[in-house]
Amino acid sequence: MKVDLLIQNGWVYRTYRQCFEQADIAIVGEKFYDISPASCYEADSVVDAKGKYIIPGLIDIHMHIESSMTFPGEFSAAVLPFGVTTVVADPHEIANVFGLEGIKSFLSQETKLDIFYGIPSCVPSTSPELETSGGIIGEAEVMELLQDDRVLCLGEVMNDTDLLSGEDTLIKRIVALCKKDGRNLRIEGHCPALTKEELAAFIGSGVDADHTQQTPESVLEKTDMGMFLELQKKSLTPEVVQAVVANNLYENIALVTDDTMPDHLANGHLNKILSLAVECGMPIEKAIYCGTLTPARRMGLHDRGMIAPGKLADFAIYDNLTNFDPVSVYKNGIQYTKEANIEKAAFPDYFYQSVKCRLALPSDFNLNRCEIEEGTAIVNVMQVQSFGTRIRHVKREIPVKGGSLRWQEAGLCLAVVYERYGKTGDVAYGLVEHGFKLKGAVATTWSHDSHNLLVLGNSVNDMVLAQNQIVHMQGGYVTASDSKVTSSAALPVGGILWDGSLTTLSKELSGVRRQIEVMGYENSNVIMSISTLTLLVSPELKLSDKGLFDVRTKRKVPLVESYNPS
Structure with a gap:
């Protein structure tokens, strides 16, 4: 019998025995036809995979x-x-x-x-x-x-x-x-x-x-x-x-x-x-x-997942398995070659005009509505960890002066969420502790899961600048430090997607990542750590446009627990 493609002499992954065995792979159309040692099929195309590994x-x-x-x-x-x-x-x-x-x-x-x-x-x-x-x-x-x-x-x-x-x-x-x-x-x-x-x-x-x-x-x-x-x-x-x-x-x-x-x-x-x-x-x-x-x-995908007769001929060939980087990939029996140019995605025009919140003012970041003029306040704080996205709920005592919470003096950052869909105009506040000082501000509309506009920082000027830039960009990431924008990555489709080249986006986001790290934010994934400050289903205390919430009970948590007048 003549087959479309014959892969010879490779070390083929045997799924049920979970081992490798030298064999030939015969493919007809989109599916595997036979896998056997030293097969004798004629083929339109033959690939010698000697010394290489083949896995689904x-x-x-x-x-x-x-x-x-x-x-x-x-x-x-x-x-x-x-x-x-x-x-x-x-x-x-x-x-x-x-x-x-x-x-x-x-x-x-x-x-x-x-x-x-x-x-x-x-x-x-x-x-x-x-x-x-x-x-x-x-x-x-x-x-x-x-x-x-x-x-x-x-x-x-x-x-x-x-x-x-x-x-x-x-x-x-x-x-x-x-x-x-x-x-x-x-x-x-x-x-x-x-x-x-x-x-x-x-x-x-x-x-x-x-x-x-x-x-x-x-x-x-x-x-x-x-x-x-x-x-x-x-x-x-x-x-x-x-x-x-x-x-x-x-x-x-x-x-x-x-x-x-x-x-x-x-x-x-x-x-x-x-x-x-x-x-x-x-x-x-x-x-x-x-x-x-x-x-x-x-997932009930019984037509794939192994190299066997009748399954989809999806597989990859590797020189070695030290890093799982393939030398060639086959989809439906055809070797994949990267497309030269991917057309921009076709999204409706209104997908590009979804950030409808107002521009921030410096007064947005002054927490000056305390019940006392002087003293201290016990506040609920989101404590960032160095690994992962889990946030601890801690309480801290910070100074109150002139009726304002002095969050900067306490070494905390301020997180502010703006409702961005034009439905309520709500603005909510949370305090963030991380064991280090973020010098500047980060703003993004890529904030899990509702993707309202989040600003995090310790500089009022930088927070205003970053938030304003995000609104003008119609979404993305912006960092600001010393009263100037230091990096940005535009995500104009719904404030969460880029409709162009991944290469371009990768460079821009890499720049954002570097700037966040330069400003002093430390985490195993700084971008995800910031973007999940608003994820109300990930422990323990998170912030939405409606306020702070205990993730486990879904109960609202006040920013200020109590006041101690001096």
Whole structure:
């Protein structure tokens, strides 16, 4: 028999045995036809892969295209060269800005990468009473999205308070709709703080996966309860990987990216997560298994995830597996060659005019409405950690002079959120502690999940300058120091996306990252750390346009706890 393509002499990954074996791969059309040692097929095209490794295309089942701040076509061209051939994207960022129309704008874009979708389950992440978003996903929107075959799951359920309450809540009704769907949709979760009875109730409701930051203890507790874990970068520590290895939990684990910033995407995607897992102690063959077959099974993608007859011919060839950088990638049996020019994404005109808040004034950043003229105040503070996005809730005593909170004298930064959709005009305040001093200001509309306009800084002049520049740019990131703008990255599509070249965006965001670090902000991912100060579902204390909220209870927290007059 004559086949279309024959890959000879390579070390082929045998999925069920999780090992490599020298074999030839015969491909007909889009699918694998045969995998056998020393095959005798004639072929239209023959590739000699002697000494090279061949593994299935990588599958990322928990990620957000918007975290790369680009559009599906540009994202496709970015990740395919890294051996990533399938993703399941949760478009809840674009949904928070534009609702169903935002999701449809992604669904309408054709890509060489196979992009499946999850239905955003929590838009906004909590409720309109706690935060203002541009769009809302309710039952009607879920019903419409369920008609699309590209929808494979309900995206991460974050509002555990409403899910576990005794009331009839929107998230309960959305979960019920998805459970009734005849395709056995998976229901993904987000539960960093749940344990014991609450975790059991969360899983019992049908939400049986989690992608948030894990510990060795949470890995065992969650998998013992039947939960599927999706390990991203911040979970891949030697201790967590040892818990997986020691307990042989590979069937319950997938490796995922979740969020990949554009300046990081230029250097790798899911392949770097596999490499990190190996560095932390996971055997190479197991890491490949958790980056190919287990994610495919989780999402019911039974036509891919392994090199076997009848499966889609998605695979990559490697000189070595030390860094998982492929020398060639095949999608549907055809070698991928990077497109010379990606057309700009076609978005509606109104997507470019979504930042509708007023320009900031210096008076916005003077907290001069204290109940006393002189003394001290006990304030609730968001304490940034050096690793990850978890924020601790701490209380601090700071001076009050002339009726104003002297947050700068106390060594704190001020975070201010402006409602940016033109709905309420609300402005809310929070104080931030980080063990170092941020000298200047950062402003952004890429603030999880409602994407209102966030300003963080310790200089009033710089905060005004950064906020004003963001409004004029119609979204993005801006840093300011010594009364001048020091860097910027424009995100004019909904304030969260760039519609041009990833290369351009990567350079601009890299400049923003450097400036934030130069100003003294320290974190394992400075951009994500700042952008999640507004994420009301990530522990412990966060800020929205409605004020400060305790993440666990969803109760509003006053900026000032008490006053002590002098």
